[in-house]
Ligand SMILES: NC(=O)C1=CN([C@@H]2O[C@H](COP(=O)(O)OP(=O)(O)OC[C@H]3O[C@@H](n4cnc5c(N)ncnc54)[C@H](O)[C@@H]3O)[C@@H](O)[C@H]2O)C=CC1
């Protein structure tokens with residue numbers, strides 16, 4: 001945080017440039033007591049751009065909030081009861097709503113195997129958000145992201161408040177992993193490894209574009225490709241039944257929220273990879289796609305093209321689009337057939 005000490009009435013006061021009174025930013029976490037929710041909430045509490053942190057979960061929200069609220073940063077932290085009015089209050093006035101609520105994988109499961117449980121959780125939370133925070137940026141973490149994001153879109157459409165610029169599937173972890181894995185191979189600093197990853201967030205829908213990086217020689221490295229596409233499986237296997245990535249995901253989610261806040265607070269040129277309602281492949285029936293997106297005060301300002309692809313990458317993209325189309329349709333069909341109450 002940049003802070004300035006200024007003389008006011010003869011005394012020195014500390015003023016935070018990054019979270020001035022003009023930039024009040026309420027951030028809500030739905031699923032705040034979970035494996036991702038807790039460290040994510042912790043990281044948000046450490047972010048001076050967040051002024052008001054609202055924590056909601058069907059169990060344990062107030063406890064996590066009481067704990068985090070003792071951290072000596074300026075933001076307020078409030079935990080909400082697991083009731084419809086608690087949920088509505090958690091959402092009211094939010095600029096950003098992060099949704100890590102939902103069950104994680106166990107070994108042997110695909111992300112799609114989570115659909116039956118998580119689709120209705122996300123649908124119901126989306127309804128509450130559409131009612132209480134219709135203008136918020138909605139950041140969907142719950143899997144399968146390729147289907148849960150279209151579910152949120154359908155709910156917001158049904159409520160007449162859909163703004164495609166404000167709905168994001170969080171795919172940040174895929175680029176975080178890609179840059180780390182490349183740095184391990186190249187013995188470099190991961191901060192210098194900007195690897196573009198496009199498509200979606202599961203298996204073959206995750207398409208890294210090494211041809212566009214400073215290491216085009218990595219195109220065709222099957223082992224690396226497998227790690228990037230199936231990095232989540234590595235963690236699921238290592239946790240051996242105790243869930244999936246939580247800590248790296250918390251970092252990735254906090255990074256994405258930080259980028260949105262920076263852009264909202266006037267910083268130019270902030271880009272993040274994210275799964276959004278995208279024009280790029282609509283002509284092929286694929287309505288959502290992850291690519292680099294320039295963020296601004298209104299959310300997704302500019303969706304960047306995937307750029308030039310190597311022939312092998314084009315094949316990966318073709319396989320991605322075929323899967324993605326089915327994943328998206330599954331989410332849309334779910335809402336049509338199960339509109340809920
Ligand atoms: N987008 C991504 O890159 C990643 C996504 N994930 C996904 O994130 C989700 C959460 O994972 P974990 O935190 O590890 O799971 P977890 O089981 O540890 O935590 C989930 C939390 O959601 C809460 N919850 C369930 N239903 C709720 C509801 N209706 N309202 C509010 N809270 C509710 C639970 O009480 C629990 O505290 C999973 O679906 C997982 O697959 C995980 C890692 C990466």
Ligand SMILES: O=C([O-])CC(=O)C(=O)O
Pocket residue numbers: 104105111143173231232233235236244245
């Ligand atoms: O693999 C999972 O189930 C969780 C996830 O999305 C990831 O770690 O990328």
